[in-house]
Amino acid sequence: MVLSMSRPQLHPRTQTYWLRKRVPADLVSVVGRKEVTLSLQTKDPAEAKRRYAEELVKLEARWAALRKGPQKLSEREAHEIATTVHDSWLARHADEPSTQTFWPVELGKRVFTRPPLDISRPAVEAFCDPPEIGRLMVLEQWCREAADHELQVRGLLADEDTRTKLARAIGAAVQRASLSLQQMARGEWPNGYSLPASLPARRSIEAAAKVAAPPHANQAPNRNAGFVTLSGLVEKWWLEAEKAGKSPSTRESYTNTFRSLVNFLKHDDATRVTSEHVIAFKDHRLASVGRNGKPISPRTVKNSDLAGLKSVFGWAVANRLLADNPAAGVTVQSGARVRTRDPSFTEEEATTILRAALHFQRGGELAQTYAAKRWVPWLLAFTGARAGEIVQLRRQDVRRVEVAGHPGGTWVLTITPEAGTVKTKQAREVPVHPQLVELGFVRFVESVREERLFLVPDAKGGVAGPLQGVKNRLAEFAREQVSDPGVSPNHGWRHRFRSVAIEAGVSEGVIDALCGWAPRNVGGRYGSVSLKARVDAISRLPRILL
Incomplete structure (x- = not known):
């Protein structure tokens, strides 16, 4: 046979x-x-x-x-692996070494050397300017993600100490490569690196060759003496956008888009950008791949890249910094997203993740990261909240209240913009399901001494960077249990909650109030859903049997 x-x-x-x-x-x-x-x-x-x-x-x-089981790497082995990152970094930027702006060498030499976060603020600021501390954390997180990738492609399972050791080695390797690129930009080729006989034209599209076109002859003068930097535009836009309630994540997204545009155009002069350049940049992004090795989707280019360009350039025109908006009218055709399955976790998938969370044993991670893996999946299952809303919870956001018809009081979570980012910018209260109380969630909250339950704020007290890091760790944890790419490792809970709540007989209006969704019609904007109605709804949700 x-x-x-x-x-x-x-x-x-x-x-x-x-x-x-x-x-x-x-x-x-x-x-x-x-x-x-x-x-x-x-x-x-x-x-x-x-x-x-x-x-x-x-x-x-x-x-x-x-x-x-988890493998340990020696420092020598870590640096040997990092050598591949060094070589690929050089190869990626060898043709145009001066355009490497992601890794600043003056700051890069301090990666993984910043002082611990528990020392005094004056000591921290003496080591590095506060804005640079945030940038250091971005570089360190990038090194950790690069370390994860190198471990994955080699099929290595590593503990947190080994992961950090490799991340440090990668940081040192990229620093060395970036210093070599500085030499190359001056025409000083490093020892052991020879100038290629011919440089291949690796342009994703022909339009990239025309990015040095002069500005419009009829362009009106602006208030900044004729030169406006693209990177400077984002910062000026943010000074006003922050007060208007825009989220830090929007700033990060737009900043990344403009940084990519600068790298693509090979200059930072906003007055030289034309519609043809934006179209060329759009096509370049559509032909690119992300960090996950997959092509960047038209949806991302449309809703992230082009949205950022249109918003910032439009603000610049309104404030007479630019004569016109080069991104106006540029769009991307994007059809409906292809789905090969329901976007919510199945019962089997949900119980698999929750079982793993319930029995998760702490390794080398921070106590807050361990707590996130232990409790956040359960909280998402019983609240329908966004992952970030739960990760940024503070001790004071969990409290006991008296509710009519529920003797003994009820524990509730307060999801509020005071704790971080809330998409609707409105606080809401979500009751804690009785099963969570029985599992010990309230005892856990009462045992925490720090303000934050699931993350460690940065040196300035900010939570945006640490929040994303914890969300990434949660996604990785869920992916280890459920590998199907058809379901989001964090957002799948939000879809599941709605399905479970509807099956339990909870009304659409109450579900929207619990999850922070906008009312579906004008009538839904009148009145409010009482806390009692929310407690009654959460109490109707069935217990999860493992």
Whole structure:
């Protein structure tokens, strides 16, 4: 009898190829499921075979790593791995070394050397200017993500100490490479690096060759002596946008977009940007891949990149800094998002994650990160809140209140902009489900001494950067239990909550009030949902049986 070989499987509805692989019996309890499924994101049979082979290698390496358990790397081994990052960094910027602006060498030499956050503020500021401390944290987080990638491609499972050791080595490697690029920008080629005989033209589109076009001849003068930097525009826009209630995450998104535009154009002069340049930049972004190795979606380019350009350039025109908005009218065609499954967690997926959270044992992570992995999935399951809203909770945001019809009082969470970012910019109260109280959530809150339950603020007391870091760790934790890319590792809870609440007989208006969704019509804006109605609704949600 001829045995059938493992091969890509075609989804009958979407006609997209998938990888399906049974988890080895000895790893089922660790992985938390009996089968792994993964979309190969292609309908081409030949490409599916290639991607299938690549993903299978990664999967087998992952299973081998799980059998070995966490591995420790010596400093020598960490620096050997980091050498590949050094070489790729040089290769990426060798043609135009002066355009490498992500890693500032003067600040880069201080990465992973900043003082601990518990020392006095004057000591911190003596080490580094407060704005630079935030930038250092961004660089360090980038190094940690790069370390995670290097560990993943090598099939290594590492503890937190090893992950930090590799991140430090990568930081040192990128610093060395960036210093070499500085030399190359001056025409001083470093020892061991020879100038190529010919530099290949690696331009994603031909329009990139025209980015040095002069400004419009009829361009009106502006208030900044004829030169406005693109990076400076974002900062000026933010001074006004912050007071108007724009979120720090919007600022970060727009700043990243303008930084990418500067790198693409090879200059920072806002007065030289034309509509043709924006269109070329749009096409360049559509042809690029993100950090996850996947193509950047038209939805991201439209709702993030172009939205940022239109907003900031439009503000500049209104404030007479620019004569016109070069992004006006530029758009991206984007169809409906393809879904191969329901966006909410299935009952099996939900219980798999919650079981893993319930039995999670602390390793080398911070106490707050451990607490987040232990409690946040359960809180998301019973509140329908956004992951960031829960991660930024403070001790004082959990309190006991008296509610008619519920003797003994009820514990509630206050989700408020005072704690961080809330999309609606409005506070709301969400009752704590009785099962969470029984599991010990309130006892955990009462045991915490710091203000924040699940994160450590930065040196200036900010939470935006640390918040994103914890959300990333939660997504990774969920992905270890549920690998299906068709469901969001954090947002899948929000979809599930609505489905469970509807099945439990909770009205749409109460669900919207609990989850912070805007009313569906004008009538829904009148009146409010009482705390008693919210407590009654949460009490109707069924317990989760593991």
